[in-house]
Amino acid sequence: MVSDINFLLVGNSRLHWAKYSKNQSKFFHTKKEQKVPENIDLDQLIWASVGKLPIFLLKEENEIKTKDIQLSNLPDYFGVDRALACLAALNTIENPLKKDLLIADFGTILSITKLNSNGSVLGGQLIPGFLTQLKSMEQYTQKLKVPKKFEIPSKDYLIKTEEAILKGVINSLTGVIKCSFNPLKDILITCGGDSEFLAKSLKTQKGNIINAPNLVMEGMIIHHLSVKKLA
Ligand SMILES: Nc1ncnc2c1ncn2[C@@H]1O[C@H](COP(=O)(O)OP(=O)(O)OP(=O)(O)O)[C@@H](O)[C@H]1O
Numbered sequence: 001m002v003s004d005i006n007f008l009l010v011g012n013s014r015l016h017w018a019k020y021s022k023n024q025s026k027f028f029h030t031k032k033e034q035k036v037p038e039n040i041d042l043d044q045l046i047w048a049s050v051g052k053l054p055i056f057l058l059k060e061e062n063e064i065k066t067k068d069i070q071l072s073n074l075p076d077y078f079g080v081d082r083a084l085a086c087l088a089a090l091n092t093i094e095n096p097l098k099k100d101l102l103i104a105d106f107g108t109i110l111s112i113t114k115l116n117s118n119g120s121v122l123g124g125q126l127i128p129g130f131l132t133q134l135k136s137m138e139q140y141t142q143k144l145k146v147p148k149k150f151e152i153p154s155k156d157y158l159i160k161t162e163e164a165i166l167k168g169v170i171n172s173l174t175g176v177i178k179c180s181f182n183p184l185k186d187i188l189i190t191c192g193g194d195s196e197f198l199a200k201s202l203k204t205q206k207g208n209i210i211n212a213p214n215l216v217m218e219g220m221i222i223h224h225l226s227v228k229k230l231a
């Protein structure tokens with residue numbers, strides 16, 4: 001039996017951790033500069049990365065790479081986070097009508113990845129994420145600043161600059177989902193750092209939406225356990 005395994009996904013902005021023990025998983029997140037959390041044995045840590053590696057040393061032999069993930073039509077250059085999210089969705093989402101799975105990972109980048117019910121990757125779209133959009137508006141203009149509070153205005157047209165920025169960015173993220181998601185053909189699964197925050201705005205859209213904030217980490221666990229079983 002496999003027990004007490006720790007997992008790390010190095011994201012673009014943050015570190016995402018999972019502690020797996022006795023069929024139960026706990027998830028938490030830390031900043032890149034933070035030191036290794038307590039009770040994590042780096043020699044045993046299973047990890048994957050899409051971002052700049054942290055300062056502590058990760059063992060090469062414990063890395064999960066995109067090419068290790070058994071899905072058809074998955075290019076090696078796809079981010080391992082996208083591959084793991086696909087694997088988790090395929091293995092955990094009930095799909096009796098054999099719909100396509102549309103995964104929206106609201107992270108530093110909003111990655112949209114679609115796969116069919118046989119696990120064949122169909123492709124996707126990549127969009128700057130919530131904070132990335134806000135920061136770039138500040139960086140490339142004289143007068144726009146990242147808002148201090150993230151309260152989403154209910155009105156469509158806003159007078160205050162901060163509110164207009166927030167509404168525009170939220171609409172760009174929910175709008176791209178609206179363009180891609182056909183509830184008759186797809187199951188939409190949302191994950192990533194902003195998925196819970198955006199869930200309210202997405203709920204007004206028709207169709208069943210499943211929020212699984214830690215989908216990528218679930219994929220790491222599923223992959224690791226299946227490899228162990230085969231060994
Ligand atoms: N405590 C937090 N610190 C930083 N970002 C947070 C926090 N909580 C939620 N977020 C949101 O998470 C988003 C980034 O998502 P996430 O942390 O999943 O990114 P990442 O995994 O580093 O990025 P990617 O998945 O694109 O590699 C930001 O847009 C931010 O609004």
Ligand SMILES: CC(C)(CO)[C@@H](O)C(=O)NCCC(=O)O
Nearest residue numbers: 050077078079080081082109111
């Ligand atoms: C798209 C991101 C940044 C999302 O985290 C990551 O999956 C990545 O760096 N991907 C590589 C390119 C690709 O997936 O096509």
